[in-house]
Amino acid sequence: MSKLEEALNTYTEEFKSKIKIDVDQDLLKKVAKGLGPSIYNKDASKVSGSDKIELETVKQNFLIKKLGLEDGPHLDYAIKEVMEQMGTSNRNKYRAMVYYLLTVKFNKKAIYN
Numbered sequence: 001m002s003k004l005e006e007a008l009n010t011y012t013e014e015f016k017s018k019i020k021i022d023v024d025q026d027l028l029k030k031v032a033k034g035l036g037p038s039i040y041n042k043d044a045s046k047v048s049g050s051d052k053i054e055l056e057t058v059k060q061n062f063l064i065k066k067l068g069l070e071d072g073p074h075l076d077y078a079i080k081e082v083m084e085q086m087g088t089s090n091r092n093k094y095r096a097m098v099y100y101l102l103t104v105k106f107n108k109k110a111i112y113n
Contacts, residue, residue, distance in 0.1 A: 008032060027103065059075050063106070067103065069106060081105070
């Protein structure tokens with residue numbers, strides 16, 4: 001099993017056990033691949049829901065630059081919703097999962113086609 005497949009299995013298990021949703025495996029794979037080697041780095045592979053700088057990075061680098069969304073309070077609110085959806089006490093907020101949920105939330109799956 002490749003490192004990518006191992007990571008995808010981890011994300012899928014997290015989605016099923018903690019968030020209780022089924023995921024589009026193809027989209028999840030594309031999101032994970034888009035993150036490159038950062039998904040294999042222990043620190044870079046996760047998003048700290050309490051770190052304002054980290055959340056600003058998610059907003060600027062992913063929502064605005066990658067998904068092409070306009071800046072505004074709705075982006076901060078969406079990030080907050082995703083953090084809550086993943087569980088405030090969940091320490092494993094994997095970046096690929098956060099980006100997947102935000103992609104679905106803003107109906108931007110076409111970015112990965």
